[in-house]
Amino acid sequence: AQKITQTQPGMFVQEKEAVTLDCTYDTSDPSYGLFWYKQPSSGEMIFLIYQGSYDQQNATEGRYSLNFQKARKSANLVISASQLGDSAMYFCAMILTGGSYIPTFGRGTSLIVHP
Amino acid sequence: KAGVTQTPRYLIKTRGQQVTLSCSPISGHRSVSWYQQTPGQGLQFLFEYFSETQRNKGNFPGRFSGRQFSNSRSEMNVSTLELGDSALYLCASSLVGGEETQYFGPGTRLLVL
Numbered sequence: 001a002q003k004i005t006q007t008q009p010g011m012f013v014q015e016k017e018a019v020t021l022d023c024t025y026d027t028s029d030p031s032y033g034l035f036w037y038k039q040p041s042s043g044e045m046i047f048l049i050y051q052g053s054y055d056q057q058n059a060t061e062g063r064y065s066l067n068f069q070k071a072r073k074s075a076n077l078v079i080s081a082s083q084l085g086d087s088a089m090y091f092c093a094m095i096l097t098g099g100s101y102i103p104t105f106g107r108g109t110s111l112i113v114h115p
Numbered sequence: 116k117a118g119v120t121q122t123p124r125y126l127i128k129t130r131g132q133q134v135t136l137s138c139s140p141i142s143g144h145r146s147v148s149w150y151q152q153t154p155g156q157g158l159q160f161l162f163e164y165f166s167e168t169q170r171n172k173g174n175f176p177g178r179f180s181g182r183q184f185s186n187s188r189s190e191m192n193v194s195t196l197e198l199g200d201s202a203l204y205l206c207a208s209s210l211v212g213g214e215e216t217q218y219f220g221p222g223t224r225l226l227v228l
Contacts, residue, residue, distance in 0.1 A: 047217070
């Protein structure tokens with residue numbers, strides 16, 4: 001079974017600085033996809049970025065980039081130029097794209113951006 | 116385009132009661148998934164519906180059930196509520212499911228007393 005590990009329960013970063021949120025995954029399946037979601041206190045999960053296991057380049061979406069290191073089974077989220085509105089929970093998730101597509105989520109990292 | 120909507124947003128029930136939660140997906144989306152989020156267990160997949168058929172199911176007891184209507188709207192039902200069912204229930208939709216990005220609703224916060 002697949003597993004997602006987010007080892008940082010909480011992170012603090014100063015506004016305008018970059019921050020890296022860690023995510024490691026475990027699967028023996030070669031076909032998978034990795035997602036990052038942001039969950040503000042309102043509860044809604046907001047999609048940030050996606051990386052497929054066969055993608056050659058790291059995914060980027062605006063201020064978000066995914067540092068995908070396949071050999072190390074890590075998919076860290078990098079947020080550049082943090083903003084106060086980035087304060088939220090961040091979840092890493094994985095699906096097996098050759099299987100049932102049922103996602104597995106990590107336990108999340110709470111990010112606080114302070115002025 | 117309107118996002119995923121969930122009703123009600125907040126709900127308080129007592130043990131033994133049943134509850135029905137509703138989810139309206141983004142227009143054109145035919146896949147609807149349900150998740151339970153608790154502090155103890157995190158985010159867990161409940162089930163996915165596509166074209167009125169349950170396509171995937173997570174590891175939850177039979178008290179948790181769902182259905183999808185022809186307009187892709189979905190309902191989730193929990194019977195014989197237990198204290199441990201207190202959670203945020205999230206609904207997500209996508210065009211056809213699979214590896215597509217899912218778009219989540221704001222969730223329904225259920226408190227079981």
